[in-house]
Amino acid sequence: MAPTTSDASASPLTMKLLVDTKVGRVLYAEAGKDVVDFLFSLLTLPVATVVKILSQDAMVGSIGNLYRSVETLDDTYVRSGDARAALLAPAGGYDGGKLLQLPEAVESSTEFYRCCYNNYTECWTHMSKVSGTRCKHSSCSGKMTTKMIVVAVDSSRASGGEAAAAAAQSGHAGKGFVQGVVTYTVMDDLKVAPMSTISGITLLNTFGVTDIGTLQEMTVQLGYDESLKILKASLQSKTVLTDVFLVKK
16 A cells, blocks of 8 residues: 655655664664654554555464455345444544554544435435445435545634634644653563663673674664554564564575
8 A cells, every 4th residue: 555645745754773883683763752652553453444555465373364354245234234333443542543643544524425416315424434335214215425534624714613623632642652751772572661871781692692792783674664564563572673674694
């Protein structure tokens, strides 16, 4: 799933890796609040959202087959369009299920569809997140394919109550999950902890590093592709940073 033009122009996140070149592995990484917020946001993604982001073919096991089955199952056998939407586009997940601070890999959650016909009241009043869902009116043969977009509140023109609500929502979206007052240590297996000089020395002793000359600092960027690789590796591996950022020879 290729990023859009706006995705490609988004500023990537960065973090510093400490690499043991002798054994070819990442010991740990130094990361700021933005990177840790992204990593923690992976916990909020519903399974169906993960499948959609990675695509069915990239999933390990059979969960991708379940997603594809819901997509292809005829309307005759699915109880309702809402039931299909609940499986393919589940509610929940931070900020609508997108990868926090990174380009979205799924369609915006503010896009809805109404019936392509205007014969009944339900054709206008009922909407679905999934294009192609059958109209809710029993006598209508139309499908919900006419796109409708929810208009965001313009804080400069909104009333006092609406402006306050919009400001509160915006403030909440900018807070993320962790404080930005410290640098964090991210281990190869994605364990996260506040960083300190003592903890860095302790980690080197834990890894049995005796020759500091074998250590190399590497600054890496987390863009669209890297975020997907981290998401996929986090479901399969205990050496996520090594798998994503070090080239296997």
